[in-house]
Amino acid sequence: MELHILLLFMILGAVVAVEVKDLLSSVIAVGAVGFALCLAFLILKAPDLAITQLVVEILCLIILIRATIKRDLPLTIEGRWIFNTISTVVFICVFLFFAWLALKELPSFGNPIMAVVKKYLEEGTTRTGAVNLVAAVILDFRAYDTLGEATVLFTSVIGIMAILRRPGRKKVK
Amino acid sequence: MAKPKTTGMTLIVKTVTRLTVGLILLFGIYIILHGHLSPGGGFAGGVIVALSFVHLMLAFGKDVAVTKVSKNIASNLESIGALMFLFVALLGFLGGSFFLNILSKGTPFKLFSSGTIIFSNISIGIKVGVGLFAIFLALVILERAEKEE
Numbered sequence: 114m115e116l117h118i119l120l121l122f123m124i125l126g127a128v129v130a131v132e133v134k135d136l137l138s139s140v141i142a143v144g145a146v147g148f149a150l151c152l153a154f155l156i157l158k159a160p161d162l163a164i165t166q167l168v169v170e171i172l173c174l175i176i177l178i179r180a181t182i183k184r185d186l187p188l189t190i191e192g193r194w195i196f197n198t199i200s201t202v203v204f205i206c207v208f209l210f211f212a213w214l215a216l217k218e219l220p221s222f223g224n225p226i227m228a229v230v231k232k233y234l235e236e237g238t239t240r241t242g243a244v245n246l247v248a249a250v251i252l253d254f255r256a257y258d259t260l261g262e263a264t265v266l267f268t269s270v271i272g273i274m275a276i277l278r279r280p281g282r283k284k285v286k
Numbered sequence: 287m288a289k290p291k292t293t294g295m296t297l298i299v300k301t302v303t304r305l306t307v308g309l310i311l312l313f314g315i316y317i318i319l320h321g322h323l324s325p326g327g328g329f330a331g332g333v334i335v336a337l338s339f340v341h342l343m344l345a346f347g348k349d350v351a352v353t354k355v356s357k358n359i360a361s362n363l364e365s366i367g368a369l370m371f372l373f374v375a376l377l378g379f380l381g382g383s384f385f386l387n388i389l390s391k392g393t394p395f396k397l398f399s400s401g402t403i404i405f406s407n408i409s410i411g412i413k414v415g416v417g418l419f420a421i422f423l424a425l426v427i428l429e430r431a432e433k434e435e
Binding site: 264 | 317334384401410
């Protein structure tokens with residue numbers, strides 16, 4: 114029940130974020146969606162994800178507000194609104210059709226297929242010594258995926274530093 | 287550009303920041319070190335550590351924060367974190383395969399248990415914290431450079 118209220122709130126916040134004219138209000142609406150997502154993770158009993166979502170959301174909000182508060186660009190939407198509306202509706206219908214096809218095959222909510230997870234739940238603590246099973250999975254059983262994730266973050270930091278550093282921008286002038 | 291003498295925010299914000307920034311940093315380190323016992327882990331704790339430095343920068347201005355962690359230290363620590371994680375991964379080859387947990391598992395619910403997981407958490411925490419702070423630093427420097435032009 115609470116989950117459905119939160120999902121409705123998130124949809125409303127996302128619509129507000131897209132439709133509102135003021136850029137700062139849009140950023141704050143996105144932040145509200147993020148915090149509602151954090152609460153949804155808590156209701157679904159995933160505190161690891163909730164903590165990560167909360168702190169990343171705060172960092173993103175700080176960066177976005179600092180980036181947008183100075184240059185408040187009003188959004189202008191002109192012309193061709195009939196074509197835009199029709200194409201949007203068509204794509205939403207196509208998406209809903211394929212989502213319906215996919216969701217038919219999924220197991221019902223709250224009853225996951227316990228084929229792989231069962232082994233981890235039974236042997237996780239004895240084989241790794243970690244009480245937090247999420248840490249046991251992401252840093253022991255599936256540590257290779259975590260290495261890939263760390264590499265993605267490392268590459269993105271290198272890219273941002275390379276683009277934004279001062280010498281690179283001075284050469285353009 | 288005429289630079290005002292006092293950078294950062296007002297005196298109230300600075301005083302509260304002085305009291306809270308150490309606690310935030312400690313909480314981030316706690317989340318990183320207890321990643322195998324309680325919810326959290328390297329990524330979340332690293333972001334909290336980055337947020338403590340971002341807090342310092344927002345309250346006191348860029349120059350004070352850069353004296354704590356400069357750009358060179360940030361990029362060096364980022365590389366050290368990545369290399370540490372790779373080293374933990376390669377350590378598994380001593381036991382036979384990639385990412386094998388070769389250290390002693392210890393008793394559950396103790397801080398020093400779970401073998402290599404705690405070292406992975408520490409290296410990911412260093413990498414994420416310093417990396418996100420470096421991104422924020424680069425964005426702030428970009429904004430200042432645009433103002434000067």
